[in-house]
């Protein structure tokens with residue numbers, strides 16, 4: 001009887017030790033899941049390559065969000081069109097690429113809550129006669145294929161506009177403007193303005209048109225029904241609310257973000 005009691009006690013103690021060991025290894029945090037994140041790293045200052053590394057506002061932002069949500073991330077450059085294929089096939093966990101939340105995309109994909117306020121803008125050589133979106137009529141325009149830049153130009157001048165040249169990435173669209181193949185590029189305002197600022201020798205300027213172009217909001221792109229959405233939404237909100245977002249924003253844009261419009 002005594003022996004039986006001892007054996008059971010030992011067994012209980014053993015079980016308790018085993019349970020507590022499991023507990024610490026779980027809360028130890030060394031086994032964070034690594035998420036595969038895809039991007040089109042040709043869209044400075046959001047994501048671009050520098051000395052073989054992908055850097056940019058989106059990279060800093062996603063790292064902050066992942067840290068907040070308790071994940072590791074591995075951000076991989078795959079290109080713009082492949083992003084949507086990867087997310088549709090669920091070969092990547094999510095995408096970050098200055099991707100505007102649009103009703104059409106929402107039919108096939110999920111987005112997190114908005115994290116960035118943007119608008120399309122026009123890039124032209126200094127002294128161009130193009131002073132507004134209306135002036136683009138009859139002019140040769142370059143856009144990145146499958147972007148909202150393409151969408152807004154098609155909305156203005158129709159879908160089969162022979163003057164609209166579509167490129168695989170935005171850098172190629174800008175190169176076409178440099179080479180004189182087009183009169184203007186339409187792309188996201190932060191990208192256009194960063195280009196003008198960082199490339200003074202190109203002699204480009206940017207044209208805003210708040211009447212023609214509307215507010216857009218970027219979101220992280222997820223496969224439809226992804227279980228990650230809850231975690232990421234919570235982390236995006238936390239990063240915006242706890243001031244981390246403003247820090248990253250200031251680093252890349254030098255000014256405070258308008259977080260109120262993001263939340264409305």
Ligand code: ARG
Pocket residue numbers: 039040041042043047080097098099100101144146147148149169170188
């Ligand atoms: N915001 C625009 C859109 O969603 C352009 C994004 C392009 N992003 C990029 N990394 N090339 O259509």
